[in-house]
Amino acid sequence: MANISESVPVATDSSRSGLHRLMQRKSSIAFLMTLPLILLIGVLVAYPAGYAIYLSMLNKSMVRFVGLGNFEFLMGRDSFWAVVYQSCLFAVTAVIFKAVIGFVVAHFVHNIPAKGQRKWRGMLLVPWVIPPAMSTLAWLWLFDPSYSAFNWILALFGMDPVPWTGDTSWARFSVILVNVWIGAPFFMIMYLAALKSVPEQLYEAAAIDGANWWQRIWYVTLPMMRNIIAITALFSLIVTFANFDIVRVLTAGGPLNGTHVFATWAFRVGIESGDIPLGAAVSLFMVPILAVAAVFILRDINKRGNEA
Amino acid sequence: MAQVTLRKVVKNYDETPAVRGIDLDIADKEFVVLVGPSGCGKSTTLRMIAGLEEITAGDILIGDQVVNDVPPKDRDIAMVFQNYALYPHMTVYENMSFGLRLKKMPKADIDVRVQSAARILDITELLQRKPKQLSGGQRQRVAMGRAIVRDPKVFLFDEPLSNLDAKLRVQMRTEIKKVHQKVRTTTVYVTHDQVEAMTLADRVVVMNGGNIEQVGAPNDLYHAPATKFVASFIGSPAMNMIPCRLEQAAGALRVRLTDEITFPVPASRTARYQPHLSKSRLLFGLRPEHITEVPRHLEPEQHPFEVTLDVTEPMGQETLVYFTVNGTEICASVNPTAGAQSDARMALAADLSNMHLIDDETGMVL
Structure with a gap:
């Protein structure tokens, strides 16, 4: 008895101070402060992702577990591989053009005197700021086969009308064109920021060393911007690869499924054709492809970051 | 190797003049330092010689060629x-050889030049490193190495030591002088540090407000400044300047600082100062080291006077003492053993053979 009555207060005392100590630890406080974000990510990212994985393993009527059956089915279909090809073509071509155009325009804007530069920066950002679904609608009207502004201009010069969204090759061109128009300003603003961070004296040193305009870009600007170029390209590659709205509004994947990318095809298969598990499987195929790209580019940045 | 000539060179930024028409001849193999306070136009002048700034008016010649355009x-x-x-992404070797590679010089020749420059600067072990891995002093050497390998007609230095700590600055100063003695290339060097200017230069060009105040050998500028600005800018601690009056006294001239303190003007200068008797705004200039404790035997031009010291600053080899005359704070340099004490009376001696008389209206030394 005496032993117990003695040991009880000791136990409560130590457990209270233990809790107190736990609260005092920096890592506990840090965890508590990040908890809202962790919950947010859990609800908005982890749960849908997990649910998509679960869905992708059901049969069409969503009553039977089929394991990897949906994935096997997709691998065997030509239309799936066409979407893979189209997504890669779309993303890679669009990112290359966005990067080149963004780089060139950033140079022009960089060389505008500071007074007028804000105005130009603002105007050039407009395509990026307008909601893509809205601006794509405007492009759709420009591409209209009968009343198209573009075809009207071509007719003025006596040229044949172009089936902007009616022919597979032209439709792919149009979709990429609109994506470049919307995405290039983002590259421009990122490159402009990077250009402004290159010390002016490096260019002066290069000028004295005998470098001409092109050599200054090749030996000074590009190496100094390497990391920004890589990060921007990766970021844009992911967003472009997963693009939905432009393709959906402009061509809805047509003609003859010739412009479908992963997201639009997943929508077509899952929502419009009513096979939700198959649609989930299509969208999950993006994950390994993008993960590989991310690992490659980010590993390179780490390596370069150490030497710069 | 070549001489550099500036003829009436003007630089305006929009409407603001930065350089107001300067003339300067820099001889072949000469080491010239442009010195002045910030905003005096020295860096602009250097950048115009480099071609990094356009010239508003005038001519710049390198060798015999006008290089304006x-x-x-x-x-x-x-x-x-x-x-x-x-260049942060290049190794030291690549940095140094960049200019030569652009000129498409054969690799073997480049290697010979880089190795020899690296030996001069003692950076052979650093050739494969990136600039990030170097200390400030090492980077400075690499920057000089990049200049040396080009074997140019002219070296231009734009405040190259300002980013180094005090000890390294003194060390690199000597290095730069040694390098110049080895390679003997015409050099134009810009600094705001008058000590750097004095120690490095064959000739110093003192600039102020876009104009050249005076050009001369370091010692000439120190002992015979042409203007009030040069007198106050060159030398540390700065020259004392005290408002004074010039008086006629029995066939000789006298400088009156206060009712109590007057100094006779050395006979050799009487004729020179005579025409300025009537001027009202004159300054009496004397460097701190020419005001000392009273020696056992006064030299002919040394004149004793007594003051109350405000502050004493022991520097080791000398003690700086401060006192006030005519509302102006004066600095003097006395022997540490002379027993100078704050708030105490002390007898000092002014060496008038080194005095200057400055017309405060025109800013000219008379």
């Missing part, structure tokens, strides 16, 4: 920048 790369110059401006 020649781009920097064709002027055959090399420049060392204040923040070194090394």
Whole structure:
């Protein structure tokens, strides 16, 4: 008895101070402060992702577990591989053009005197700021086969009308064109920021060393911007690869499924054709492809970051 | 190797004048330092010689060629920048050889030049490193190495030591002088530090407000400044300048600082100062080291006077003492053993053979 009555207060005392100590630890406080974000990510990212994985393993009527059956089915279909090809073509071509155009325009804007530069920066950002679904609608009207502004201009010069969204090759061109128009300003603003961070004296040193305009870009600007170029390209590659709205509004994947990318095809298969598990499987195929790209580019940045 | 000539060179930024028409002849193999306070136009002048700034008016010649419209790369110059401006993504070797590679010089020749420059600067072990892995002093050497390998007609230095700590600055100063003695290339060097200017230069060009105040050998500027600005800018601690009156006294001249303190003007200067008797705004200039404790035997031009000291600053080899005359704070340099004490009376001696008389209206030394 005496032993117990003695040991009880000791136990409560130590457990209270233990809790107190736990609260005092920096890592506990840090965890508590990040908890809202962790919950947010859990609800908005982890749960849908997990649910998509679960869905992708059901049969069409969503009553039977089929394991990897949906994935096997997709691998065997030509239309799936066409979407893979189209997504890669779309993303890679669009990112290359966005990067080149963004780089060139950033140079022009960089060389505008500071007074007028804000105005130009603002105007050039407009395509990026307008909601893509809205601006794509405007492009759709420009591409209209009968009343198209573009075809009207071509007719003025006596040229044949172009089936902007009616022919597979032209439709792919149009979709990429609109994506470049919307995405290039983002590259421009990122490159402009990077250009402004290159010390002016490096260019002066290069000028004295005998470098001409092109050599200054090749030996000074590009190496100094390497990391920004890589990060921007990766970021844009992911967003472009997963693009939905432009393709959906402009061509809805047509003609003859010739412009479908992963997201639009997943929508077509899952929502419009009513096979939700198959649609989930299509969208999950993006994950390994993008993960590989991310690992490659980010590993390179780490390596370069150490030497710069 | 070549001489550099500036003829009535003017630089305006929009409407603001930065350089107001300067003339300067820099001889072949000469080491010239442009010195002045910030905003005096010295860096602009250097950048115009480099071709990094356009010239508003006038001519710049390198050798016999007018280079006003020649781009920097064709002027055959090399420049060392204040923040070194090394290419961060290149190794030291690549940094140094960059200019030569652009000129498509054969690799073997480049290697010979880089190795020899690296030996001069003692950076052979650093050739494969990136600038990030170097200390400030090492980066400075690499920047100089990049200039040396080009074997240019003219070296241009834009405040190259400002980013180094005090000890390293003194060390690199000596290095730069040694390098110049080895390679003997015409050098134009910009600094705001008058000590750097005095120690490095064959000739110092003192600039102020876009004009050249005076050009001369370091000792000439120190002992015979032409203007009030040069007198106050060159020398540390600065020259004392005390408002004074010039008086006639029995066939000789006298400088009156206060009712109590007057000094006779040395006989050799009487004729020179005589015409300025009537001037009202005159300054009496004397450097701190020419005001000392009273020696056992006074030299002919040394004149004793007594003051109350405000502050004493022991520096080791000398003690600086401060006192006030005519509302102006005066600094004097006395022997540490002379027993100077704050708030105490002390007898000092002014060496008038080194005095200056300055017309405060025109700013000219008389």
